[in-house]
Amino acid sequence: MRRGYYFGWLIVLLALFTCSDASSQTVNQELSNIFNELWKLDVNRLSPGTHYNISLQGKAGYIPQGSTSAVDHASFPLFTSVDEAKLNSITTYARFMKLLDNYERSTGVAERVTAEEVTENNSFLDAILETAVMKRAHRYLIGKGKSRSDQRRFKNQLNSMWFRLYHRDRNGGEDSSGFEHVFVGETKFGREIMGLHNWVQFYLQEKQEILDYKGYKARDNDVPNKDDHVLNVQFSWHGLVKPVASAFVGVSPEFEMAIFTILFLTSTEKTTTAVVNLDEYQLEMVVYRHGRSIGTAYPKLLSSNNRHV
Template sequence: MLAFLFFLLISSPVNQELSNIFNELWGLDVNRMNPGIDYTIAVQGRAGFVSQGSLVVQDHASLPLFSNVNEAKLGNMTTFSRLMKLLDNYERSTGITERVTTEEQTEISLFLDAVLETQVMKRAHQYLVSKGKSRSDLRLFKSQLSLIWFHLYHRQRNTGPDSCGFEHVFVGETRSGTEIIGFHNWVQFYLQEKNSQLDYKGYKAREHDLPDQDDHVLNLQFSWHGVLKPVGSAFIGTSPEFEMAIFTIIFLMNTERSTTVLVNIDQCQLELVVVRQGRCLGTAYPKLLSSNSRHVRGHAR
């Protein structure tokens, strides 16, 4: 039975339509940072298997993942600079009710305005309108994005609204003080690593595979505020508008609670996973399967 399920997994067909639109968006992503020019990463060693909640973990990366990032360029690009203003707006632990101030609501609105001005999100909007999944009115699309990504909901029972899709994916959360959930954004990873709040433990891959410093998707292991994430994954260098665009498309094109699509983007084959939380996003992340004929597998949540 397990062998049959594995066969189904590896034989899943590539979604060519989504691959086509996502490659269009990739080509339009002029804000994407360039590896070796705008940032430098050191993938170092392959992280070992550890279970969730482990306290003692062998570190297979003595250096940070990011050895350099062009912060001047990062700060000069509107979507990145407005993204970074949102990263300190949330309670790290689930179970603590989120309070959104007027200033924070303004920051969200300005971020969405910047995202909507990019060619990436304009093309994504056009595609969704053509599929009957969005209205052509930009104000309505902005409201749609706000609901999907920023509407607060209960991730933990018996509390007030304590989470949203944006917090989970772009900021990261902890649960019960022993588990990292979400946290799939490279900018947050870099900033937390720079501030000594995050420790990169190594890449996650099969033994004969080695990720490349030019890869735009990594499966990795890290600890954050002393809590371990055994396997995580994130795009590297991509703009926030690109990530929001592809995951919004998958979210709106499917009604299942959990959706996994197999796509080819640039030179990578990826699984893109989106989980719904009612009308909002629960989680969304990429999993690198292969790049330039390499095969890498991991599991994130």
């Protein structure tokens, strides 16, 4: 009798857990729709096998946050080739890459922004605002009452969200920004890699032999595809190891700026997550708020090509 009683409660608890887990994975259809519109408009997205090639190699193992070493399951870089002429021929990429050396890597070290760097920020924003991707994102935000129709005001809004400096380490000066964290990467107290969710920066750091790809991350019996546009990976950078990082691959900087801007501006929560279906992927989109600016933003791969990962 007692065994049956406990077994019955076990079934109830399992059912509740399953329902809770399922509800947490409810797809946000509105965001899925607008993100897929932006995906189709992203004419500057590079094609795997044509504009770049990757070598996934082995599956990386578990390591705790703050580790300085990891077993290397990849003998070669993730990016075996990238058409740099193509990158440099596209205005948004070319201006984006000029921003990647504008930051102090370590938190606690105050950023010093030069007049030249301000000009580079403005030039990049001007370039992405001319793309169909960002124009559509702007119209969507106007419709939601989250942005004004005046493009100068929208540019100021983007600048504040992404480039305004703030304190990540309270012991130092203004040492971080949303753009630096998400697209460039930074280190915390010299013990932890933070951010660095951009594929172009990943490639450039690999090319300079500063970043070392350790292997892909996936659940048991799952192997990502070399043509995937979203990956979970493990890597070392400046003597530290990031246990797992997720990033889009091949997409344009304006696409990433657009989707994370939408997610940020359409929510007031400190942490915003949304499950979306984007092309052939199911993703959990994550944005952390740092006051009126972006703290971090990244995609978390849930499934691809009907694979549960």
